[in-house]
Amino acid sequence: MxxxxxxxxxxxxxxxxxxxxxxxxxxxxxxxVAHERSPINVSFVLDRSGSMAGEKLAYTKKAVAFALEHLDSRDDVSIVTFDDQVDVLIPAQKAVHKDQLIQVLHSIRSGGCTNLSGGLFKGVSLVKEKFEKENINRVLLLTDGLANAGITDPAKLLEKVKEIYSRNISISTFGVGDHFQEDLLVDMAEAGGGNFYYISSPDTLPEIFNEELQGLLNVxxxxxxxxxxxxxxxxxxxxxxxxxxxxxxxxxxxxxxxxxxxxxxxxxxxxxxxxxxxxxxxxxxxxxxxxxxxxxxxxxxxxxxxxxxNDPDMLNTGVDLKVVKEVEIFETARIKEEAMKQADAGNFPMASTLLNTQKDKLHNLYASMQDSEVLEEINKLEANYQIMESQNYTAAARKEMKYTSHQTRRKR
Incomplete structure (x- = not known):
């Protein structure tokens, strides 16, 4: 390194x-790193509430089956499903009889409400059963809805997630569609040392699960x-x-x-x-x-x-623009978060002003260094600014803003 x-x-x-x-x-x-990699100890925690019926659940099964195919006898796997009830579909075990595991996976049927916390904690308990500090210990939580059963207070959930991460179990979250709580899932992923993924279309689920899995296989x-x-x-x-x-x-x-x-x-x-x-x-x-x-x-x-x-020439020329760039890109993510808060409160003029002011700062930086990453952030800010100006602040638009803000922070 x-x-x-x-x-x-x-x-x-x-x-x-x-x-x-x-x-x-x-x-x-x-x-x-294929031969030297650490064993993976993973629990898939899957929302099977009524809103997951149809394409969402079908592609979820396909994505998890794909992930199972890439695990081997070094790895431990378990699957939890939840609606208003929490069930252990596959207890923690070695990823050996994968054909049988996939058959069980395909038996999932959609049901009732969304006990997100219950599903999460059950997945964590299964990872604990096979826990080894030197392994990659992770829970993958997928949902399309609001936490409306079990622990529903975001602050209490986040405290639990921080406690779990302090014990070397990380959490990644996957939000499907337009009705999940993106603030909660992003905060859980960041507090849990994992990743957050916004899945606007169910048919991208296998590709996104593969991205997460390839990371785990290449630690x-x-x-x-x-x-x-x-x-x-x-x-x-x-x-x-x-x-x-x-x-x-x-x-x-x-x-x-x-x-x-x-x-x-x-x-x-x-x-x-x-x-x-x-x-x-x-x-x-x-x-x-x-x-x-x-x-x-x-x-x-x-x-x-x-x-x-005190030499003015040295003071003027000693600025490292690469560092300034990274600070401003991080600041851009923070500004997006603040703009979303203003838009949530109906204050679209203030949201527009925040985004436009930061866009101007990045334009000045781009003029100094002609950096492609800065230009990409300018284009994203312009798109966000147009959303606020037109007040076309849909659930999907908010989730996309939240996702891009998380992606900016994730490389840190």
Whole structure:
């Protein structure tokens, strides 16, 4: 794994409080991991409520059957179905007799309400039965509706998800159609160290399940932990997209990293250099368990510094636009979230203004660096702006905005 560290401002003014961003990029080259991969311990938790009848349920069965075909005797699998009742369709077992498992899968029939929490917790309990810390332990939750039975309070559900993730079981969520709670499913995936997928059309289910499965089959690093030990003149004010554990060292845990994956972490600092010359920002510590080396722990410790100067030319030319770009793209995701809140309250003019202002900022950045990713974000903001201007803020449009915002944050 390659670790790159950049600073938004290489030069700072002495004796002034300034904001600086550290950008840490973890890059895992694309490599073949089939033989060395960690075993997978996965529970499929499937909504079978009445609204899943027809195409949704048919494609769900097809997607799970496809996933089962790609597991082998190293892996453990279970399947839970839920409506107002929760049933264990397939108890936790090795993925050996896959033809029999698929036959049982096809017996699912649609039913009543949506006890999402009950299905989730049953899936977690089945993963716990086969839990091994060195394995990939994950629950895949698919639903098309609202949580209207069991625990329905989002805050209580999220607390449970955080507790589950702290025990090394991650959760990915799949929302089908236009009637599920996208805010809840996104928050569950992010709190649970997994991924969220918006499935607007049921026929894309197999493709999306394959995307998730290929990630699980190609994990190269687990138990990623980042810590920042700031120097005396530095304060860590945030890590964008994460809830840090505050202390002498500011720490976060990161989701697993895959073959071909890049993770970008943005650390927000306030700095007040006390001397002209070299200014230490502190030390960045990173460690992970290498799947390709029998889960041996790999450690990186990097000292970070900038230079304090009064030279205006150095101050003007020492800005790293690549770091600025990543900060602004993250800010774009935050602005989309705020625009959705305004639109939810019926304040479409404010939603439009927020999106348009951020679009102008990205236009200025694009003029400086001609970056294709910035241009892509500009085009997405323009599409979102047009939705707010026309007040064509449908359930599908909101879900698409939420999904793209999550995708922006997911690479972190």
């Amino acid at each position: 390659q670790l790159d560290l950049s600073v938004s401002h290489k030069f700072l003014k002495p004796f002034e409080l300034q904001q600086v961003y550290l950008m840490l990029q973890l890059k895992q080259p694309k490599i073949e 190269t690093g687990q138990n990623l932990e980042l810590a920042i030990l700031p120097s005396e003149q530095v304060k860590v004010t945030g890590i964008l997209g994460y809830e840090p554990k505050w202390g002498p060292e500011t720490k976060i845990n990161l989701p697993d990293i895959y073959s071909g994956d890049t993770k970008t972490i943005l650390i927000e600092l306030t700095v007040s250099p006390q001397l002209i010359g070299k200014c230490s920002l502190g030390m960045v510590k990173f460690k992970y368990d290498d799947v390709l080396e029998s889960l041996s722990t790999v450690n990186f410790n990097i000292d970070v510094s900038v230079e304090a100067t």
